[in-house]
Amino acid sequence: MNRGLLLRFENLLQLHGACQQLRALSSRKVCGAQWKPVQLSAHPTVSLLLHPQLWPKDRLISAALSQCRHLATKEETKKKQKKVPLLRGEVEIRQKMTVEELARAMGKDIDHVYEALLYTDIDLDSVEPDSILREDHIKMIVQKSGMKYKSAKLKEEKERKNTDAGFFGIYNPHFCSNSRPPADPAVLTPRPPVVTILGHVDHGKTTLLDSLRKTQVASMEAGGITQHIGAFIVHMPSGEKITFLDTPGHAAFSAMRARGTNVTDIVILVVAAEDGVMQQTIESIQHAKNAGVPLILAINKCDKPEADPERVKKELLAHDVVCEEFGGDVQAVNISALKGENLMVLAEATVALAEMLELKADATGLVEGTVIESRKDRGKGPLTTAIIQRGTLKKGCVLVAGKTWAKVRFLFDENGKPMDAASPGTPVEIMGWKESPSAGDEILEVESEQRAQEVVAWRTYIEQQEKMKKDLEVIEAKQKEHRLEYEKKQQKLAHLTWRQRKAVLYKANKHLMFSRPKERTEVDENTLSLIVKGDVDGSVEAILNILDSYDCEDECKLDIVYFGMGDITENDISLAEAFNGVIFGFSVKANPSIKKLADKKGIKIKLHNIIYKLIEDLKDELNSRLPPAVVETTIGEASVLDTFSVTVGKNKIPVAGCRVHKGLLDRKMKFKLIRNRDVIWKGCLSSLKHHKDDVQVIKTGMDCGLSLDKNLEFNIGDEIICYEEKEVQQTTSWDPGF
Numbered sequence: 001m002n003r004g005l006l007l008r009f010e011n012l013l014q015l016h017g018a019c020q021q022l023r024a025l026s027s028r029k030v031c032g033a034q035w036k037p038v039q040l041s042a043h044p045t046v047s048l049l050l051h052p053q054l055w056p057k058d059r060l061i062s063a064a065l066s067q068c069r070h071l072a073t074k075e076e077t078k079k080k081q082k083k084v085p086l087l088r089g090e091v092e093i094r095q096k097m098t099v100e101e102l103a104r105a106m107g108k109d110i111d112h113v114y115e116a117l118l119y120t121d122i123d124l125d126s127v128e129p130d131s132i133l134r135e136d137h138i139k140m141i142v143q144k145s146g147m148k149y150k151s152a153k154l155k156e157e158k159e160r161k162n163t164d165a166g167f168f169g170i171y172n173p174h175f176c177s178n179s180r181p182p183a184d185p186a187v188l189t190p191r192p193p194v195v196t197i198l199g200h201v202d203h204g205k206t207t208l209l210d211s212l213r214k215t216q217v218a219s220m221e222a223g224g225i226t227q228h229i230g231a232f233i234v235h236m237p238s239g240e241k242i243t244f245l246d247t248p249g250h251a252a253f254s255a256m257r258a259r260g261t262n263v264t265d266i267v268i269l270v271v272a273a274e275d276g277v278m279q280q281t282i283e284s285i286q287h288a289k290n291a292g293v294p295l296i297l298a299i300n301k302c303d304k305p306e307a308d309p310e311r312v313k314k315e316l317l318a319h320d321v322v323c324e325e326f327g328g329d330v331q332a333v334n335i336s337a338l339k340g341e342n343l344m345v346l347a348e349a350t351v352a353l354a355e356m357l358e359l360k361a362d363a364t365g366l367v368e369g370t371v372i373e374s375r376k377d378r379g380k381g382p383l384t385t386a387i388i389q390r391g392t393l394k395k396g397c398v399l400v401a402g403k404t405w406a407k408v409r410f411l412f413d414e415n416g417k418p419m420d421a422a423s424p425g426t427p428v429e430i431m432g433w434k435e436s437p438s439a440g441d442e443i444l445e446v447e448s449e450q451r452a453q454e455v456v457a458w459r460t461y462i463e464q465q466e467k468m469k470k471d472l473e474v475i476e477a478k479q480k481e482h483r484l485e486y487e488k489k490q491q492k493l494a495h496l497t498w499r500q501r502k503a504v505l506y507k508a509n510k511h512l513m514f515s516r517p518k519e520r521t522e523v524d525e526n527t528l529s530l531i532v533k534g535d536v537d538g539s540v541e542a543i544l545n546i547l548d549s550y551d552c553e554d555e556c557k558l559d560i561v562y563f564g565m566g567d568i569t570e571n572d573i574s575l576a577e578a579f580n581g582v583i584f585g586f587s588v589k590a591n592p593s594i595k596k597l598a599d600k601k602g603i604k605i606k607l608h609n610i611i612y613k614l615i616e617d618l619k620d621e622l623n624s625r626l627p628p629a630v631v632e633t634t635i636g637e638a639s640v641l642d643t644f645s646v647t648v649g650k651n652k653i654p655v656a657g658c659r660v661h662k663g664l665l666d667r668k669m670k671f672k673l674i675r676n677r678d679v680i681w682k683g684c685l686s687s688l689k690h691h692k693d694d695v696q697v698i699k700t701g702m703d704c705g706l707s708l709d710k711n712l713e714f715n716i717g718d719e720i721i722c723y724e725e726k727e728v729q730q731t732t733s734w735d736p737g738f
Helices: 002-027 046-050 057-080 099-106 110-117 135-144 152-159 205-213 251-262 279-291 309-317 343-357 449-492 498-525 537-548 570-579 592-601 611-625
Strands: 090-093 148-151 188-190 194-199 230-235 241-246 266-272 295-300 331-334 360-362 368-377 381-390 398-401 404-412 427-433 442-446 527-534 557-565 582-586 605-608 629-648 651-663 670-675 678-683 685-690 703-708 719-728
Touching: 090 099, 090 135, 099 110, 099 135, 110 135, 135 148, 194 205, 194 279, 205 266, 205 295, 205 343, 230 427, 241 343, 266 279, 266 343, 295 309, 295 343, 309 331, 331 343, 360 381, 368 537, 368 557, 398 449, 404 449, 442 449, 527 537, 527 570, 527 611, 537 557, 537 582, 537 611, 557 570, 570 582, 570 592, 582 611, 592 605, 605 611, 629 703, 651 719
Parallel strands: 090 148, 194 241, 194 266, 266 295, 295 331, 527 557, 527 582, 582 605
Antiparallel strands: 188 360, 230 241, 368 381, 368 442, 381 427, 398 404, 398 442, 404 427, 629 651, 629 719, 651 703, 670 678, 670 719, 685 703
16 A cells, blocks of 8 residues: 555656656757657556656656646636636526526526525426526526526627628618719719609509600500519600609509609609599699609599599698799699690700709719519519619629629610610610519629628628517516416416316316317418519518508418419419418419329419409409308298187197288298297298198298297297308408409
């Protein structure tokens, strides 16, 4: 025993000597020597342990270095396990933390966390230092310790570098806050005015544009209704250019009209002379006022006999649109878009107003613009119609819009012809997008593709963080609600023994287990799943805005499984099959092979070119999902004048002597007994007699005796109603507003 202690002491002294030799060697700059690892045996010999002075020098140094590394590692571990100092009593927490991590974050030891866990329903016997705790338990432990908590990921958001595009470096998903500082007035050059034509549906906006640009757009559109926005340049005989935005007049497209006024310089308000001011007319005036854009009044259809332009001008006074002849500043032009009358007068009025506004832009530097519309083309991929507001767009430019980017491959004008460049005020169709941006997104040019990817990554990150923050708030609210429910249940069971509590909870869980599948089936049967496809982004947006107004979930649940742009594809069929849904397409196509596949799988494809017909078809589909309603139709009524009983075997059966005063009594139908306006009985007759004969029908004015299929006593004055039940298809109470 003493020999062993001496040997250990000797080893320690020799190790101390080895460390001193190592220091001496390092001071002589022999650190560049070749170290050879010590091959330690599983059973080292005594001589190796007792006599390190006999080791080769390289092995001696290696062993000493290994021991030093071991000591350093232990010191680093101690440093890591030191308690983190708290700032202002706040603890940074994550959704999942171990007991040890939480103790370190709180600046406490593990025993403190164990003590706090006594207030929870966690079994402490199963908790180890590396056991993971749930977020609600973490928050409760921090609060029980008299501290405040904060989410660690909020700090990560602040630390991440902002890599967004634009002068301010702030991503605004709506409109224009990323622009560069104003340009030097010396470099500004005149640009064409951007004119938006607004007005009520079918007041002649598309016909007016058709007459101005000499095309046949109006004749190709369904019912004369513009179904999505378009941008065109009109060349005047004087050499002036005017960029026109054509917006839909239908009520469903209010968001698209609002976008049109956001990029416009002048609004031409088209009002039909025979109809006057209508709903979308008022809405268009409001859009122009909100955007601070001047108006020109175009009173259309003045060639009709019932036209009354003066009435239109007077009606507009109520909406603060004052024409020049009434002392205002709004120019009014009487036109006939169909016959082409006074169109040049309207164009000259537009050019004159544009000259007064002195519209100029910077055609140099990085490009800025706005997405007017986006769509998907089978051959060209995602395409966007845009208005350039600054800079000159050329092939090869790298653009960012929303959460997507593009390297411009081709530029097209409104007629589909290739363009080399697009200057400010020019509408252009851009090809080369990775994904379709949303209508209304701001377009910014960046230096390179790598920079564009950084911008998109940052914007996606910001959106994800906002979504996570909202989701976290919802989760916390749900957890709080569930905890309160749990505490209430525990309070109700507090007076019971643990065996009684177990029995009550078992019965409750058993009831839920058997009731849930039934509820789920009922919900599935009363759900209409939709796949919505549109030709352009704005059309899909308009349909979704209408569906947002659906408020009849108690009748039939409406579930939008997928929405997007482009023709009907095989993926849409697969989605509809998986969710037992219906495909609604707006201004899109389904090729014969897709239709054949849909027929084979029993999938409905409903294609429309007019918005209100699509909504009517959708309402019919909702009606078909509603259960039929049972309607009672009265066939005849009789009054009880006397009562008596008849003996059949050993039983006495009550009989009512009645007189029919309306309709007829048919024994095949159903009957009900009414007393003091309350329904006492419903069912069938057991007998119906006229005098002593069994009869099938008793008509008005005839007397009869009848008995019921249930042994009920009659009272004089009771009413007998003969009725028929019919199933009638219910209709949805949803009103989309048009």
